[in-house]
Amino acid sequence: MYTSLKRIAKLIVPKQLLQKNEFFFRKLVSLRYKGDKYQCNICHFNLNRFVNLDDHDLLCPNCGSRSRTRRLYKLLNEANILKGTILHFSPPRSLSERLRKIEDISYYSSDYENEFIADYSYDITAIDSESNFFDLVICYHVLEHINEDLKAMSELYRVLKPNGICYIQTPFKNGNIYEDTSITSEDARKTAFGQEDHVRIYSIKGLQNRLESVGFRVEIMTFENNSSETFGLKPETILIGKK
Structure with a gap:
C-alpha cells in the first residue's frame, strides 16, 4: 500500500512540489499507522507498525526514516x-x-x-x-x-x-x-x-x-x-x- 502510493505520487506530482510538501503528504499517509506499539525516535511518532519495504527494511511513514x-x-x-x-x-x-x-x-x-x-x-x-x-x-x-x-x-x-x-x-x-x-x-x-x-x-x-x-x-x-x-x-x- 505505502510503496504503491509513493510510486503514484512520484508519477503525478512534480519532484519540487513533492519535496516541498513531503511532510504534509507523510502526515496524511501516516494516519493509518498510528498506534502505541512502536515509536520513531527521530520524529517521536507513535505507530502500530512500521512500513515493511521490499528490501525488508522498516520505514517510519511519518518522517521517512529507515x-x-x-x-x-x-x-x-x-x-x-x-x-x-x-x-x-x-x-x-x-x-x-x-x-x-x-x-x-x-x-x-x-x-x-x-x-x-x-x-x-x-x-x-x-x-x-x-x-x-x-x-x-x-x-x-x-x-x-x-x-x-x-x-x-x-x-x-x-x-x-x-x-x-x-x-x-x-x-x-x-x-x-x-x-x-x-x-x-x-x-x-x-x-x-x-x-x-x-x-x-x-x-x-x-x-x-x-x-x-x-x-x-x-x-x-x-x-x-x-x-x-x-x-x-x-x-x-x-x-x-x-x-
Whole structure:
C-alpha cells in the first residue's frame, strides 16, 4: 500500500512540489499507522507498525526514516557527540531536519548528486573545507558510489579535527572487497554490486583496512539482533573512524 502510493505520487506530482510538501503528504499517509506499539525516535511518532519495504527494511511513514537512520540517531545521542561542527553527506531528510534544530550544532549538509536536500555540494574526494575543521562526519552509504574511495577516505580524515569522529556505513559482504572498474553499465553494476550506481561491495574487514591505511583508528559496531524493537531497528554493522 505505502510503496504503491509513493510510486503514484512520484508519477503525478512534480519532484519540487513533492519535496516541498513531503511532510504534509507523510502526515496524511501516516494516519493509518498510528498506534502505541512502536515509536520513531527521530520524529517521536507513535505507530502500530512500521512500513515493511521490499528490501525488508522498516520505514517510519511519518518522517521517512529507515532503520539505520534511527539507530544512527540513537547512537549519536548515547555517545553525547551531537555538538560542535558536523558534516553530513547524503543526509536523509528526517535526520537532517532533526539535527538542524539542535542549538549546539553548526550543521553542514552535503549532496553531490542532487538527490537529497542539502546546503552544500562537496566532492567527497576534494572537500572544499579547511583541514581539522569538523568534530563529527557522517558518511552513510556514500563510499560504495565513489571510484576513488581511498582519496575520499583521506579527505574525511583531513577535514576532521584531532579526536574527531566519522560514522561510516556501506552495504557489506563476506570475504574480500569486490570491485571491478571494467563494470560500467547500470545493469551490470546492479548485478555485480547490488545497485546500478554502486562501484564495489565492501567487506567489513576490507573497509576497516582501507580506513586505517589513511590514518583512522577504527571501531566496529555490529548489532546482530533488534536491540530496540520499539524503534524498529534491524541488524547492521557500523564503522567508527577516529582521528
